[in-house]
Amino acid sequence: MTRDIRDEQRGNPRFERGHAKLLELGDSGDAIFTALADVAPDMGRYVAEFVFGDLYGRGGLDDRQRQLVTLSLLTALGDTERQFAFHLNLALNAGVTPQEVVDALVHGLAFVGFPRTFNSLSTAKRVFAERGLLPVAPAPVAEAAAAG
Structure with a gap:
């Protein structure tokens, strides 16, 4: 037992x-x-x-902030799909939006690389689909970035 x-x-x-x-x-x-x-x-x-x-x-961080930090750290670690999906669901329940998740992961691209970012985005896409949150609206492009 x-x-x-x-x-x-x-x-x-x-x-x-x-x-x-x-x-x-x-x-x-x-x-x-x-x-x-x-x-x-x-x-x-x-x-x-x-x-x-x-x-x-x-103290110091609210649940939304803690979850975004957790998702970023799990992405940096790599090979954490189960834990990433678990914490992504908690993040969404805490009020983090799909766009905020995507933006945080894309921001991390410069620090953790394409493979880990791609893997986390793929897991996020699956979780978003399960929760009926697709498509995720693209982030607005900042004026300075758009001007080149």
Whole structure:
């Protein structure tokens, strides 16, 4: 029988704060607890406590900003399609627009390169399609850039 770490962690303030943040951002909270429950059930607890309990509890950035930073960092890391899609859904739930996501990823092109940017944009396109958010309007071209 697989352990349900959520039952074991009732009363743990870090865990409860993190689980509440996951629910607030619109995730059912089940995915991080069930994905590895039969191999490493504590992974869900670590994510809930540290990432969503501690890091998201810090001041300085709001949830929208945190998600844009997270998407940018996952793009820079590469090979993070599952995590990117997960955080993209949280970003959209937090009020980040598809255009803001695309603009942030395209801006990162100069720093992380074409392959990683292309991969993240491809994952974003899939998530946008699943949520009925396509097409994404192109960003307006700044006057100075248009003038050449």
